[in-house]
Amino acid sequence: xxxxxxxxxxxxxxxxxxxxxxxxxxxxxxxxxxxxxxxxxxxxxxxxxxxxxxxxxxxxxxxxxxxxxxxxxxxxxxxxxxxxxxxxxxxxxxxxxxxxxxxxxxxxxxxxxxxxxxxxxxxxxxxxxxxxxxxxxxxxxxxxxxxxxxxxxxxxxxxxxxxxxxxxxxxxxxxxxxxxxxxxxxxxxxxxxxxxxxxxxxxxxxxxxxxxxxxxxxxxxxxxxxxxxxxxxxxxxxxxxxxxxxxxxxxxxxxxxxxxxxxxxxxxxxxxxxxxxxxxxxxxxxxxxxxxxxxxxxxxxxxxxxxxxxxxxxxxxxxxxxxxxxxxxxxxxxxxxxxxxxxxxxxxxxxxxxxxxxxxxxxxxxxxxxxxxxxxxxxxxxxxxxxxxxxxxxxxxxxxxxxxxxxxxxxxxxxxxxxxxxxxxxxxxxxxxxxxxxxxxxxxxxxxxxxxxxxxxxxxxxxxxxxxxxxxxxxxxxxxxxxxxxxxxxxxxxxxxxxxxxxxxxxxxxxxxxxxxxxxxxxxxxxxxxxxxxxxxxxxxxxxxxxxxxxxxxxxxxxxxxxxxxxxxxxxxxxxxxxxxxxxxxxxxxxxxxxxxxxxxxxxxxxxxxxxxxxxxxxxxxxxxxxxxxxxxxxx
Numbered sequence: 321x322x323x324x325x326x327x328x329x330x331x332x333x334x335x336x337x338x339x340x341x342x343x344x345x346x347x348x349x350x351x352x353x354x355x356x357x358x359x360x361x362x363x364x365x366x367x368x369x370x371x372x373x374x375x376x377x378x379x380x381x382x383x384x385x386x387x388x389x390x391x392x393x394x395x396x397x398x399x400x401x402x403x404x405x406x407x408x409x410x411x412x413x414x415x416x417x418x419x420x421x422x423x424x425x426x427x428x429x430x431x432x433x434x435x436x437x438x439x440x441x442x443x444x445x446x447x448x449x450x451x452x453x454x455x456x457x458x459x460x461x462x463x464x465x466x467x468x469x470x471x472x473x474x475x476x477x478x479x480x481x482x483x484x485x486x487x488x489x490x491x492x493x494x495x496x497x498x499x500x501x502x503x504x505x506x507x508x509x510x511x512x513x514x515x516x517x518x519x520x521x522x523x524x525x526x527x528x529x530x531x532x533x534x535x536x537x538x539x540x541x542x543x544x545x546x547x548x549x550x551x552x553x554x555x556x557x558x559x560x561x562x563x564x565x566x567x568x569x570x571x572x573x574x575x576x577x578x579x580x581x582x583x584x585x586x587x588x589x590x591x592x593x594x595x596x597x598x599x600x601x602x603x604x605x606x607x608x609x610x611x612x613x614x615x616x617x618x619x620x621x622x623x624x625x626x627x628x629x630x631x632x633x634x635x636x637x638x639x640x641x642x643x644x645x646x647x648x649x650x651x652x653x654x655x656x657x658x659x660x661x662x663x664x665x666x667x668x669x670x671x672x673x674x675x676x677x678x679x680x681x682x683x684x685x686x687x688x689x690x691x692x693x694x695x696x697x698x699x700x701x702x703x704x705x706x707x708x709x710x711x712x713x714x715x716x717x718x719x720x721x722x723x724x725x726x727x728x729x730x731x732x733x734x735x736x737x738x739x740x741x742x743x744x745x746x747x748x749x750x751x752x753x754x755x756x757x758x759x760x761x762x763x764x765x766x767x768x769x770x771x772x773x774x775x776x777x778x779x780x781x782x783x784x785x786x787x788x789x790x791x792x793x794x795x796x797x798x799x800x801x802x803x804x805x806x807x808x809x810x811x812x813x814x815x816x817x818x819x820x821x822x823x824x825x826x827x828x829x830x831x832x833x834x835x836x837x838x839x840x841x842x843x844x845x846x847x848x849x850x851x852x853x854x855x856x857x858x859x860x861x862x863x864x865x866x867x868x869x870x871x872x873x874x875x876x877x878x879x880x881x882x883x884x885x886x887x888x889x890x891x892x893x894x895x896x897x898x899x900x901x902x903x904x905x906x907x908x909x910x911x912x913x914x915x916x917x918x919x920x921x922x923x924x925x926x927x928x929x930x931x932x933x934x935x936x937x938x939x940x941x942x943x944x945x946x947x948x949x950x951x952x953x954x955x956x
Contacts, residue, residue, distance in 0.1 A: 574616030681715030704736035737844025755802030
């Protein structure tokens with residue numbers, strides 16, 4: 321959008337894909353002169369069409385096809401009578417911690433790009449006219465509206481490809497939005513051909529849906545969850561549909577609703593209010609939304625937004641002043657009237673001002689690199705996440721690291737796994753609230769000894785798996801409920817059991833056995849002395865490293881006494897100290913050796929058919945020099 325070229329991809333004879341040319345450079349965004357905070361999004365592809373949003377009113381403009389002399393109709397847009405409730409998978413959005421002003425502005429200033437692949441089901445394609453060119457123009461205009469709403473977050477929404485199901489749908493599009501979302505994600509993860517996008521959306525037509533959309537909160541950069549469903553219902557305007565799509569994208573970006581919070585926004589309506597789609601006038605992200613988005617980025621969950629889409633210069637020549645840095649431009653601050661006058665780094669001619677070191681990034685402040693050791697990313701919620709610091713030579717933060725799996729945490733009562741201190745107590749509190757804690761073994765025997773949907777050690781297409789006695793704590797999570805009022809959870813059955821003096825509780829999300837139960841105990845959780853759970857089994861927890869120096873090739877060593885952790889660029893890097901034993905969860909070295917003379921070594925080797933890690937436990941009786949290795953975060 322905004323003048324960039326777009327190609328629509330439509331199915332011909334499967335599995336081939338046919339390319340259709342599409343008119344470009346005919347979408348514009350701006351404002352109404354003299355009206356502060358107004359917004360205009362127009363298309364000149366076929367006449368003049370679009371929306372004009374003033375403070376408390378929204379107007380649509382369309383060409384009159386039958387009228388002579390290129391006449392157009394301007395009319396007020398109203399959406400009062402259309403319901404717009406959304407379904408959110410994994411709807412618990414953590415409240416962000418306070419972030420420093422410098423980091424706030426650095427994050428907001430850094431440009432991000434979200435690439436979207438959109439699919440229209442047959443019903444919506446037919447409802448919009450069943451004409452490829454006309455429907456393509458409407459969807460491109462839809463994304464033009466959405467993109468204008470994300471300008472304040474410095475996030476560009478890019479429609480990379482568009483797919484129409486013109487003959488028949490590739491998956492059934494019946495059922496509620498949440499059911500369709502799960503079906504669509506399963507299809508997307510097994511049948512996607514194009515991998516140029518960050519997220520994939522299915523647009524479907526419904527007469528009277530219960531929900532008009534569904535998405536997974538905070539999971540935009542996780543490939544298996546990067547998808548959404550938006551339902552276009554009868555009597556809905558394109559402008560209203562754009563608000564629904566913007567809210568769904570916002571939820572995937574970790575932005576919560578504003579209804580129960582004290583938030584301020586520049587528009588007449590805050591975009592993340594639940595009634596925003598029914599309101600007229602300008603809509604903007606609130607101060608709460610910006611804080612949520614900053615928290616999403618600073619915790620390293622927005623890594624997929626960094627990559628800038630490549631544009632084929634054969635389609636479009638560079639244009640200085642369009643706020644897009646193109647070949648031959650050092651920067652692009654836009655027009656003189658709107659942006660360049662107050663830009664500290666860029667000139668009108670798309671060149672850097674004298675003395676400028678950087679343009680954007682969390683380590684860039686007022687066009688200069690932040691000094692080495694400045695905090696640029698932190699996760700105060702978990703001790704297994706590491707802080708990252710600026711290196712003084714780049715505007716970007718150093719790569720996101722977490723403590724290596726197996727490092728002790730929570731006063732050595734638990735272990736780090738995938739950047740989280742895995743504790744059953746914490747998992748219980750996240751679900752059942754403050755005061756909940758992990759249930760005693762008797763609770764697990766009562767619940768997980770059933771081998772049914774109420775209690776089990778995992779499931780597959782053949783049914784629910786029974787728990788061996790040693791694996792009881794690795795199956796379904798069972799908590800001790802502290803409350804006196806009944807616990808209520810939407811779309812889940814609450815299961816209580818009075819065992820001895822404990823009130824045991826768990827949930828049944830009523831999913832088929834082929835789908836993973838969300839209530840399973842997290843991998844890496846302690847299940848017994850020197851034992852941790854993995855894949856619903858309780859394993860001996862083993863560790864072993866030759867030495868800190870030998871296992872940290874090409875990386876710098878840091879000391880716990882240093883004021884900032886200097887992480888090298890290798891796959892792992894270490895620090896040395898004393899006071900704790902070395903531990904590591906994962907595959908052991910090929911030839912583990914003792915760090916001291918007195919060593920107890922136990923090796924567990926699994927069969928070739930089992931795709932599980934091998935664990936080795938080395939107990940150092942002399943408490944030697946400690947080696948704790950860190951690794952780069954892997955994108956899920």
